[in-house]
Amino acid sequence: MCVPPGHMCVSPVVCVSPPVVCVCPRSCVCLPGRVCVPGHVCVSPSPSFHPPRDNPGAASSGQPRSRPLSAPSLFRTLLFSPGFPPPLPKPSFPAVRPSPLSLPSLVPLFSAPPFSPASPLLSQTPHSPPRCSSLSPLPSLSPPSPPSPRSRPPPSPRRCPISAPVAGRCAVFLFWVEVEAGADAAAAPGGGRGSGSPDRPGPRAPRRPRAGPAMRREMNGVTKSRFEMFSNNDEAAINKKLPKELLLRIFSFLDVVTLCRCAQVSRAWNVLALDGSNWQRIDLFDFQRDIEGRVVENISKRCGGFLRKLSLRGCQGVGDNALRTFAQNCRNIEVLNLNGCTKITDATCTSLSKFCSKLRHLDLASCTSITNLSLKALSEGCPLLEQLIISWCDQVTKDGIQALVRGCGGLRALSLKGCTQLEDEALKFIGAHCPELVTLNLQTCLQITDDGLITICRGCHKLQSLCASGCSNITDAILNALGQNCPRLRILEVARCSQLTDVGFTTLARNCHELEKMDLEECVQITDSTLIQLSIHCPRLQVLSLSHCELITDDGIRHLGNGAYAHDRLEVIELDNCPLITDASLEHLKSCHSLERIELYDCQQITRAGIKRLRTHLPNIKVHAYFAPVTPPPSVGGSRQRFCRCCIIL
Amino acid sequence: MVKMTRSKTFQAYLPSCHRTYSCIHCRAHLANHDELISKSFQGSQGRAYLFNSVVNVGCGLHAVADIYCENCKTTLGWKYEHAFESSQKYKEGKYIIELAHMIKDNGWD
Numbered sequence: 001m002c003v004p005p006g007h008m009c010v011s012p013v014v015c016v017s018p019p020v021v022c023v024c025p026r027s028c029v030c031l032p033g034r035v036c037v038p039g040h041v042c043v044s045p046s047p048s049f050h051p052p053r054d055n056p057g058a059a060s061s062g063q064p065r066s067r068p069l070s071a072p073s074l075f076r077t078l079l080f081s082p083g084f085p086p087p088l089p090k091p092s093f094p095a096v097r098p099s100p101l102s103l104p105s106l107v108p109l110f111s112a113p114p115f116s117p118a119s120p121l122l123s124q125t126p127h128s129p130p131r132c133s134s135l136s137p138l139p140s141l142s143p144p145s146p147p148s149p150r151s152r153p154p155p156s157p158r159r160c161p162i163s164a165p166v167a168g169r170c171a172v173f174l175f176w177v178e179v180e181a182g183a184d185a186a187a188a189p190g191g192g193r194g195s196g197s198p199d200r201p202g203p204r205a206p207r208r209p210r211a212g213p214a215m216r217r218e219m220n221g222v223t224k225s226r227f228e229m230f231s232n233n234d235e236a237a238i239n240k241k242l243p244k245e246l247l248l249r250i251f252s253f254l255d256v257v258t259l260c261r262c263a264q265v266s267r268a269w270n271v272l273a274l275d276g277s278n279w280q281r282i283d284l285f286d287f288q289r290d291i292e293g294r295v296v297e298n299i300s301k302r303c304g305g306f307l308r309k310l311s312l313r314g315c316q317g318v319g320d321n322a323l324r325t326f327a328q329n330c331r332n333i334e335v336l337n338l339n340g341c342t343k344i345t346d347a348t349c350t351s352l353s354k355f356c357s358k359l360r361h362l363d364l365a366s367c368t369s370i371t372n373l374s375l376k377a378l379s380e381g382c383p384l385l386e387q388l389i390i391s392w393c394d395q396v397t398k399d400g401i402q403a404l405v406r407g408c409g410g411l412r413a414l415s416l417k418g419c420t421q422l423e424d425e426a427l428k429f430i431g432a433h434c435p436e437l438v439t440l441n442l443q444t445c446l447q448i449t450d451d452g453l454i455t456i457c458r459g460c461h462k463l464q465s466l467c468a469s470g471c472s473n474i475t476d477a478i479l480n481a482l483g484q485n486c487p488r489l490r491i492l493e494v495a496r497c498s499q500l501t502d503v504g505f506t507t508l509a510r511n512c513h514e515l516e517k518m519d520l521e522e523c524v525q526i527t528d529s530t531l532i533q534l535s536i537h538c539p540r541l542q543v544l545s546l547s548h549c550e551l552i553t554d555d556g557i558r559h560l561g562n563g564a565y566a567h568d569r570l571e572v573i574e575l576d577n578c579p580l581i582t583d584a585s586l587e588h589l590k591s592c593h594s595l596e597r598i599e600l601y602d603c604q605q606i607t608r609a610g611i612k613r614l615r616t617h618l619p620n621i622k623v624h625a626y627f628a629p630v631t632p633p634p635s636v637g638g639s640r641q642r643f644c645r646c647c648i649i650l
Numbered sequence: 651m652v653k654m655t656r657s658k659t660f661q662a663y664l665p666s667c668h669r670t671y672s673c674i675h676c677r678a679h680l681a682n683h684d685e686l687i688s689k690s691f692q693g694s695q696g697r698a699y700l701f702n703s704v705v706n707v708g709c710g711l712h713a714v715a716d717i718y719c720e721n722c723k724t725t726l727g728w729k730y731e732h733a734f735e736s737s738q739k740y741k742e743g744k745y746i747i748e749l750a751h752m753i754k755d756n757g758w759d
Contacts, residue, residue, distance in 0.1 A: 289658040305734050314659055340677075366677050392677060415757075439759050444674075487697045491758050543758075547689070577689055597668075600688050626687045628740050 077646050249487070251278045280334075281309035291315040293322030300329035311337040313363075318345040327351040335361040342366060349374035349438070353381025360384055365391040366413070372400030379407025386410055391417035398426035405433035413439035417467075420445060424452030431459030438462055443493070444470040450477040457481035464488050469495035469519065476504030483511035490514050495521035495545075502529040508534040516540050521547040521574075528556030535563030545574040547599070554584040561588035574599035576624075583610030590617035600625040661721055662705040666757050671699070674753040677705045677723035681747070693748040698727055701745045717745055726751045 008558060028059075078446060125374040198402070239247075251259060251273055263273035282299065283599065284291050295319055300307070312318055318341050327333075327348075333356050336343055344367045350358060359382040364370055370393040378385060385408040388397055396419050405411065411434045416422055424446050430437065431452075437460040442448055448471045457478075463486040468474055474497050482489055489512040500523045509530075515538045520526060526549055534541060543561075546552050552575070560566060570592045575581050582605040596616055600606045603625075611623050661678050663739050670685035681704045691698040707716045711730045717726045726746040733739045 032722075048730055155677065285658045286659070288660050314661075314663075316660055415759075418753075441759060467759065469754075493756060493758065495754070519758075601686070602688050624684070624686075 004459045018109045030619040049349055050335055077368065090577045105106075120123045160408040162412060164624040176257040203360055235268070239266070247272050248275060248277065251275070254278070257283075276303070276306035279303045279306050283311040284315060285311055288314045288316065292317045293319050296322040296327040297329075300326040305328055305332045307333055308332075309335040313337050314340040315343055316340065319343040320345055320351070323348045324351040328357040331355050332358055335357055337361075337363040338362045338367060339369075341363040342368065343466050346371055346373040346377070353377040353619045355381075357381060358384060360397050361387040363389040364393060365389050365417075367393060368395070371404065372397060373405040375400035380406045383407060383411065387413040389413075389414045389415040390419065392419075394418060398423065398429065401426040402429045405429050409433055410436055412436050415439075415441040416445060417441050418445075420447070423447040424449055427452030428455045431457075433458060436460075436462060439465040441465075441467040442471060443467050446471065446473075449473045450475055450481075457485040461485055462488060464514075465491035467491075467493040467513045468497065469493045470497075470519075472497055472499070475499045476501055476507075479504030479508040483507040487512060488514055490516045490540075492517070493520045494523060496590040498522055498524050501525045502527055502533075505530040506533045509537040514540055517546045520549060521545050522549075524548060524550055525559075527551045527552055528559065529587035531556035532559045535559045535566065539563075539565035540569060541566070542569055543572040544570070545572075545599075546578060548577045549572050550577075550579060553580045554582055554588065557581070557585040558588040561585075561590075561592055565572065568594055570595055572597045572599075575603060576600060577602045580606065583607055583613070586610045586614040590614060595621055597622045597624065619627070621644060664705060668712070669741075669757060670755050671694070671747070671752045672755060673719040673724065673726065674705070674751055675720060675724050677714060677753070678719055678721035680704050680706060680719070680752065681745075687744065691746050693727060693746065695730050695750040698742060698746045698748040700741070701747060704745045704747070707745065717747070719751075 067572065077614065115472075118524075134416045141344070159217075218274065247269070251262060254262065259273050259278055264274075265268045273629070279302070282303070284295075291312065293530070296312065296315075299310075310333060311325075312331070318338075320343070323344065329352070336352070336359060338348070344364070346369070349364075349370065350373075352362070359378075362378070362385065364374070367390075373394075375390075375396065386405070388408070396416075401416075406429075414430065414434070414437065422442075424447075427442075427448065428451075430440075432455070437456075440456065440460070440463065445468075448468065450473070453468065453474060454477060457483065465480075466482070466486075466489065468478070471494075474494070476499075479500065482492075489508075492508075492515065500520075504527070505526060506529070510533065512516070516532075518541070520530075520536075525547075528551075531546075531552065534544070541563075557569060557575070560570070570589075572593050573589070573595065575585065581600075581603050586598075586606070587610075590613075598621060599613075600611070601624060606625065608627060613626060615621065664679045664682050667684075669681070670679055671681045671683070671686075672679050681701045685702040686705070687700045687702055689697065689699050691700050706716075706720045707717050707726065708720050709717045709729050711731075713730075713734070715729045715731050716725050717727055717729050727745065729745045730738070730741040730743065733742050
């Protein structure tokens with residue numbers, strides 16, 4: 001007796017089906033607990049899938065089907081796999097590009113009967129909805145002239161990919177078109193077999209599983225018939241009606257788990273789901289505890305050059321060795337997120353620099369073992385680097401920055417949050433070599449002073465986002481420099497920079513008309529004058545934080561609220577800890593129709609009545625305020641005291 | 651039956667909305683800005699914030715209990731288990747974290 005219908009050993013990532021005894025009469029190589037070989041397909045028990053037995057010597061001894069285990073997690077299976085097949089060889093068949101989508105084929109899709117799942121696995125609700133990516137054209141898989149599949153004659157079985165010399169170990173990615181050619185040719189005669197309905201009762205006696213080299217020969221022997229099965233009339237309606245291109249396109253939106261489940265559905269879906277074009281981006285953030293080095297290595301071997309984006313955010317178990325293997329295998333990686341991978345050292349960056357020259361985005365936040373050596377390596381090997389995040393890598397000094405910017409002149413975004421050893425010298429290097437810089441984050445780089453930032457402004461005219469929160473040494477000179485050099489500035493965070501005054505902000509506002517978000521928390525010297533300037537010169541202001549700006553009064557808010565564009569633009573305003581603000585400010589803001597959120601906690605003069613009045617004008621506004629409950633007088637008569645102790649987010 | 655894969659992270663991560671506060675020592679998420687009640691508390695090391703609820707935080711066992719970051723075990727502040735005065739009752743069950751141990755992230759870039 002065979003494994004449950006639809007059981008499919010999934011490659012390239014993992015066999016997600018429970019390791020059961022697979023006793024298919026022919027070609028099954030499943031052994032209990034074994035992770036299946038890529039490309040291997042367990043024949044479903046539905047008799048229509050069984051090829052006619054040509055081996056009379058097949059064992060008839062029964063083998064009890066082992067109790068299916070609860071499906072292990074995706075990656076736990078990988079962890080327990082006894083050994084992993086060697087890396088896949090390069091396919092020797094030209095990768096055929098799918099033919100362009102044809103609109104008429106959409107019509108039968110909507111008129112087709114609903115697809116009835118053959119496998120109980122399919123009835124599970126997916127863990128997360130398929131992540132939709134922006135529609136992008138299917139990648140070109142280095143095609144020769146792509147023939148339309150429907151016009152091709154069915155391929156001779158010898159050309160079928162699985163019969164290639166390394167049986168069962170080819171990259172199955174690229175061969176779906178050949179497979180489907182046979183299917184289409186046979187789809188026409190059609191017929192009413194439906195999906196998997198057992199028309200001929202087949203033998204259900206369990207068979208002894210085979211092992212060793214005999215399996216491959218078996219596979220070779222039955223490959224022919226198996227691929228003929230593609231063309232038989234039992235193909236599910238969905239596969240008949242839905243062109244392969246559309247299916248591939250649908251699969252391209254799915255996440256890893258859903259994709260593996262799709263690959264278990266049927267042979268046709270297995271080949272499509274495992275097509276390399278679907279394995280270009282992987283996010284393992286949700287599987288942190290399961291991700292060991294071995295898992296990353298396995299994935300890299302499977303996806304090979306197809307993998308473009310990988311996120312290992314928070315995967316604390318991943319170390320240098322695994323990433324070295326990964327870098328060797330996935331040389332086309334462009335976006336790599338190693339945020340929180342605390343075991344990583346300079347060796348990883350050396351590997352990336354050696355093998356992954358196409359790297360564009362790299363996130364190494366909280367990888368505290370990273371030193372200047374990493375930056376030197378990256379500058380040599382990854383010249384296309386556009387975005388680098390080394391937040392909290394506090395061993396980095398100006399030498400590393402110098403090396404980095406010399407090699408990576410195209411840097412657009414640089415995050416140096418918490419790199420406390422950096423001082424003005426480092427910024428001077430950045431200013432000198434990074435003309436394309438758009439985003440710069442220097443939060444809590446305490447040694448920074450005006451000089452360094454001014455050099456940056458003078459060198460980086462395209463700067464749009466600057467965060468210098470916590471750099472308490474900076475003065476109005478910075479704001480002047482920004483005004484003079486960076487007209488495209490949109491986002492400015494200068495929280496806790498208490499030396500900034502109205503003068504600086506006036507210059508800034510008069511020159512930077514694109515300002516959208518400003519965090520001025522604890523800029524205690526600014527007054528209503530700044531608000532007046534902002535309301536006149538910055539029509540795009542969306543978010544403004546004036547927390548702890550103790551000199552701000554209702555008058556400043558009046559100007560802000562009456563600004564020509566504030567009615568449509570202002571979305572968030574934070575007035576918490578501004579002791580002079582009263583309900584009058586709320587009146588001034590009532591005509592700002594876009595206002596989504598207002599912060600009023602710790603404002604002693606704001607009353608509930610004032611907020612209520614504001615809500616009559618802005619019913620959808622979120623008011624973040626808290627009114628400590630009035631202490632009730634001690635009750636006379638011994639009844640229990642009642643306390644209102646709720647935090648009121650009104 | 652296939653088990654639905656649950657998130658298997660080492661620590662709690664807050665959904666990115668508006669603003670988050672994290673432990674400055676290890677960057678573990680601590681609280682969402684929405685849970686902030688007041689900024690006008692004082693601790694031994696300066697200003698402290700009062701939060702309605704926090705994540706990745708463990709606590710000791712007293713009427714005023716020290717709280718620490720689950721990830722790096724640094725003491726962050728304290729929590730009112732029990733208030734002895736009726737005027738202080740509103741603080742019960744809420745957390746106070748000192749600003750010296752926190753880093754805020756606007757999430758703007």
